Amino acid sequence: MGKDLITLKNICKAYDGTTILDDLNLSIYENSFVTLLGPSGCGKTTTLRIIGGFEKPDKGQVIFDGQDITDLAPNKRQLNTVFQKYALFTHMSVAENIAFGLKIKNKSDNYIKDKIKYALKLVNLEGYENRSPESLSGGQQQRIAIARAIVNEPKVLLLDEPLGALDLKMRQDMQYELKRLKEELGITFIYVTHDQEEALTMSDHIVVMNQGYIQQEGSPETIYNEPENAFVADFIGDSNIIRSTMIRDELVEILGAKFSCVDKGFGNNKPVDVVIRPEDIELVAPEDGTLTGVVTDLTFKGVHYEMDVETCGRELLVHSTKLSAVGTKVGIKVDPFNIQIMNVPVSEDEEAISETV
Numbered sequence: 001m002g003k004d005l006i007t008l009k010n011i012c013k014a015y016d017g018t019t020i021l022d023d024l025n026l027s028i029y030e031n032s033f034v035t036l037l038g039p040s041g042c043g044k045t046t047t048l049r050i051i052g053g054f055e056k057p058d059k060g061q062v063i064f065d066g067q068d069i070t071d072l073a074p075n076k077r078q079l080n081t082v083f084q085k086y087a088l089f090t091h092m093s094v095a096e097n098i099a100f101g102l103k104i105k106n107k108s109d110n111y112i113k114d115k116i117k118y119a120l121k122l123v124n125l126e127g128y129e130n131r132s133p134e135s136l137s138g139g140q141q142q143r144i145a146i147a148r149a150i151v152n153e154p155k156v157l158l159l160d161e162p163l164g165a166l167d168l169k170m171r172q173d174m175q176y177e178l179k180r181l182k183e184e185l186g187i188t189f190i191y192v193t194h195d196q197e198e199a200l201t202m203s204d205h206i207v208v209m210n211q212g213y214i215q216q217e218g219s220p221e222t223i224y225n226e227p228e229n230a231f232v233a234d235f236i237g238d239s240n241i242i243r244s245t246m247i248r249d250e251l252v253e254i255l256g257a258k259f260s261c262v263d264k265g266f267g268n269n270k271p272v273d274v275v276i277r278p279e280d281i282e283l284v285a286p287e288d289g290t291l292t293g294v295v296t297d298l299t300f301k302g303v304h305y306e307m308d309v310e311t312c313g314r315e316l317l318v319h320s321t322k323l324s325a326v327g328t329k330v331g332i333k334v335d336p337f338n339i340q341i342m343n344v345p346v347s348e349d350e351e352a353i354s355e356t357v
Ligand SMILES: Nc1ncnc2c1ncn2[C@@H]1O[C@H](COP(=O)(O)OP(=O)(O)OP(=O)(O)O)[C@@H](O)[C@H]1O
Pocket: 015, 016, 020, 038, 039, 040, 041, 042, 043, 044, 045, 046, 047, 194
């Protein structure tokens, strides 16, 4: 992909004796769109604040472009932050808001004027110079907050749930805008969200966090299709996670039936967790299925039908464009490539996580 721009090395952080981040290691490539994704309280904002210099780690280092910046003040770092609440100055115009940081740096009036124009064009709000922030919609205010950050020409933009306060439609528009903006600016974005769809839509690289640990990192496709554990699988989307037995390489017993798969190296007759996405279960005639079951619930979801299928005392979630009415006896088939095998959690922490799944 590219070279490392920011590296977090062995970062530890505790508040009042409670560990929040425990030996966190993370590398962020230059010019990538990286998202920290995880449930509330998992340490996303803390991680971002450590990168931004607003918070000091108890242990570990923050490396920026090869240099240790762990002790460097926020304003000396080549990055800018956009927060969830736009924090615009309401007594100033849009232009004055954007100019604020540049005036502190004693830039010339002409330079500032050009920058304001450039930034407003980038965020699609040309001509808004003299408006007051209060006269703008939430989405427009957030764009101004972004414009204010980018006129400083940071190498990295840190964004902490910047779309959290917006309604769904506006959020989707802004997701697209942010992606475009990142391409146009050619800088690194580090984005924090607890919304998995947002993360999947925008990112080049997703870092899934839980309880201060990185659970998995990778491309959106990898995270979605090849979750490494039950927490990631469950957090990233509706999934069927079934405790099963790996009989040998490429053969797994799920709910008493043998399924071919493509995974190897899990050992023989070993317990594993299997993830099957709802859209990857194929409902066929009973005699053609590897397992049989009965449809117990059906909901129309617009693009597809969502069905519960009971088999061997388990409910499986199935998404399909083909309708099978409640009460229908069905066969269940899964393509070997769509069976994802994961190790059964070992540590107590992981066990606790999988119990909540
Ligand atoms: N200044 C602080 N003093 C004490 N505890 C803190 C402080 N900042 C954060 N914490 C705690 O650290 C944990 C992680 O907080 P953090 O803000 O990093 O979570 P988050 O992943 O950003 O969550 P959210 O999605 O809700 O914003 C939480 O339990 C929080 O209460």
